[in-house]
Amino acid sequence: MPLIALLIDLLAFGSYVFQLHNGHSVIYLLGLIIQIIITVLLLIILVGYHGKKYSRFKSEGYSYLSIRYAIIVFSLILNAIMVFFYVLNYLGINDVVFANF
Template sequence: MSLIAIIIDFITLGFYFLQLKILTHSIFIVGIILQAVTVLFLLSLVISYKGQRKSKFWNDGYHPYTFKYGIIVVSFVLNGIMLFLYVLNLTGNDIVFSGF
């Protein structure tokens, strides 16, 4: 499942660079739809993960995630932040694509 999350990250990164090349409103709509589907799929991966979620070793109450589950969670969080930034881009705040 962590490999699936990494592959999804590379697909969304490639589509981000495609949006940098083609700065049209229609490609931004397609991008936000793709990002929303990605976030929902990664949420389903986070919920349906069957492996060990917590590491066996921890320090004073902090119980870290395992490496495989951590990859999925970080991928979900970063894609969620990108979805928020895409929504800001559509509402007029050019944060994501302003430097290019």
């Protein structure tokens, strides 16, 4: 599943590059929809993950995530942040993602 999460991230990056070179409001809306779908897929992968979630090393008070589970968690977090930035860009509030240079 971490490999699937990385492949989904690669798809999200490809979608971003496509939007960066072909910027238009319809393409930005399509990119927003694709990013939402990617984030939902990563959420499904996160919930459905049946592998080892925590490492064997435990310090006092808390546990560390296993590397495989951490890849999925960080991928979900970064893509959810990107959905937020895409919404800001599409609504015209802030063009942080696709700034016109």
